[in-house]
Structure formats: structure tokens, C-alpha cells
Amino acid sequence: MSHDGHHAVVIPAPGPEFQPHTVAHHFDTPVQEFQSAKLGFWLFLATEILLFGGLFAAYFYFHEMYPETFRLGGKQLDWQLGALNTAVLLASSWTMAMGVRAAQTSQKKLLLRYCGLTVLGALIFMAVKFVEYSAKDAHGFVVFADLFAPYDTATGQIPWFQDYDGHMAGVPHGHLFFAIYLTMTAIHGLHVLIGAGLILWIMKGAAKGRFHAGYYLPVDLVGLYWHLVDLIWIFLFPLLYLVP
């Protein structure tokens, strides 16, 4: 008997390589625990949509204001690297969905393999991102060393936007496109790194046999987070790399 007079609810392990799951004492049933956590997580994902939503609104606002700046800015990005990263992220979303499926069907090794592949996808994505950012730094579109240097009010010079080769010379406020590009892709990249960390945490639990057909809630939730990262990128890719 627990302190509140209830028996602890335990979901049995489906096999010797798995662990049973004890339902948290503030829930009466496993279904209640699952549905509560799912609702809470969907609420969190809704806040994520609103976080990125503000940035998308800023994108549309400035795109409408300076369409030529955005078209020329988009041409400075490597759409092939963007397309490659799109394919990598879509494929990693697939491996994550297959990972959740492996957890639902109590296939421990398969779960570990698909999670490993998803983390690999995250690493490839970030490596490509690094190559991209280096090129932007080399052209002076985003001078990372001066990212937080103070703005010179006398000359109007923005320290992080140097545009060494004058690619953006013909359009007003070339820095606007790169400010939006950097803010959106950096916050998205941060989500990729957090997602990869969460999947590694899932792998740790999976190795111990915590997740199986009876209890796979954390795998499901981390999967949803990873798909959200994919969802955001689906909109970022055409808006930034193929500026319409």
C-alpha cells in the first residue's frame, strides 16, 4: 500500500530483457498517465509552434517590405545543401517513427538501431549546417566573431554584416535577410541538438529495457519532439533557400 492508500500500479515486462513500469502514484491507471503526459506534451509543442510562428511572421513582414532583398539574400544560400539537409531530416523523421514502432512492438534491438540512425541524421544535419555557416562567415554575411559587437550609431555600420564582396550592394538592408536566416536556423539547430540529446537519453533507457509494448511513453514523446523539428524545417527550407 502506498501512502495514499492505493496499491502501486505496475505494468509487467513482456520479457526477461525488459523492465516493468510502475505508474506514478498520482495516476490511477496507466491509460490516465499516458493521456495526461500526451496532452501536456502536445501543449508544449503548441508553444513551440508559437515560438517559431513569431519568427515566421517577422519573415513574411520583411519579405513583403523588401522582396528584392530577400530574393537576392536567398540566392546567397546554397540551396543544394539546404535540399540535402531537408532529405536528411525527413529520413531521420522516418527512422524516429520506425523507432517508436519498434518500442510499440517490444523490439529492443530495433529501437536502439533506429534511434542510433536518427542521432546520426542529427549529426549530419549539424555538420552541413556548420559548412553553411562557415561560408556565410567567409562572405561576411554573418561575421560570427562580431555577432554581439555593439552597433555603431555614428556610421550606421552593423558589425556582424560586412558583405565583403558586395553581393547585397544593390538592395536595401541586406542584413535583414541574414538576421532572419541566422535567427531561424540557429534556433532550429538548437532544437536539433536538444532532440539528439533526448534520443540518446531514450537509447540509455532502451538499453536497460525500460520501453516495450506495455510502456513506451517517453519514446513516443521524444519522437513527437523530433517530428516537430522536421515540421519547422519543412517551412524553413523553401522560405530561406528558395525564397519565393
Next chain:
Amino acid sequence: MTVHDHDAHAGSGALQMGHHHVSSAALFAKVLVALLILTAITVGASRIHFGAANMLIAMFLACVKASLVMAFFMHLKWDTAINKIVFFGSFLFLSLLIVFTIADQTTRRMDGKWHVQKSPVQYEWVHPRLLTDKKD
């Protein structure tokens, strides 16, 4: 309970998190292939000049891709009504933000009286609409 050819249900055991939909591997593979094809179409469509329609085409294709991810990878097709309402609700409120921002942006008159959109950085810069839109 209807079981489709690609459906199975996890956990027929007594004590589970409840009955949950398990999609088939074939369904997930089809979704991935569709997403990659739609990405190729997105790139292809961006190469053709449709004018203002390019933005609508790109956003329409992105919405189709996002719907596939949400419905199948995120299992929203089989999720509870409350979870669907919560998530789609966020898109509803986001659309309010974007629609009213763009409505404001596109209906402002830059007729020389309202200089509200002058750049704070380069005061000599003039909004392109001032130069091109000479109507009324």
C-alpha cells in the same frame, strides 16, 4: 474495432497504457517517399517564375508535407480529439498573427504622409511602393 490491412494494435495484454495504433513499416516508407518527392517538386516549382504565385505554391507544398508528417509520423490521425484540438489550435492562432500582420503590411498607404515604415537605419531609403505605386 476495425483493423485495416496495415493496422495492428499494441498491447492486447491486461495492463497497458491503453490500446494504441501501430502503423505498418510499409505505410511509413510510403510517407517518406511522398515527402522526398514533394521536396523535389518544391525545388522544381521554385525554378519556374509564377510571380506572386510562387509563394503560394511553396507554402501549399510545405503544408501538404507538414500534414503527412503530422498525420502519420506524429500519429495525429489516430490521436485523441483533445490532442488534435490543442495542436491545430496553435496553427489557428498563428494564422491570426500572420494574416493580420500581412493584411496591415499590404494595405498601408505610403503616400508621403505616413512615413511610419521608414527605416531606422538609413533614412534616405524609400519604400519601393512609394516609387512604383502611383495610383490615387
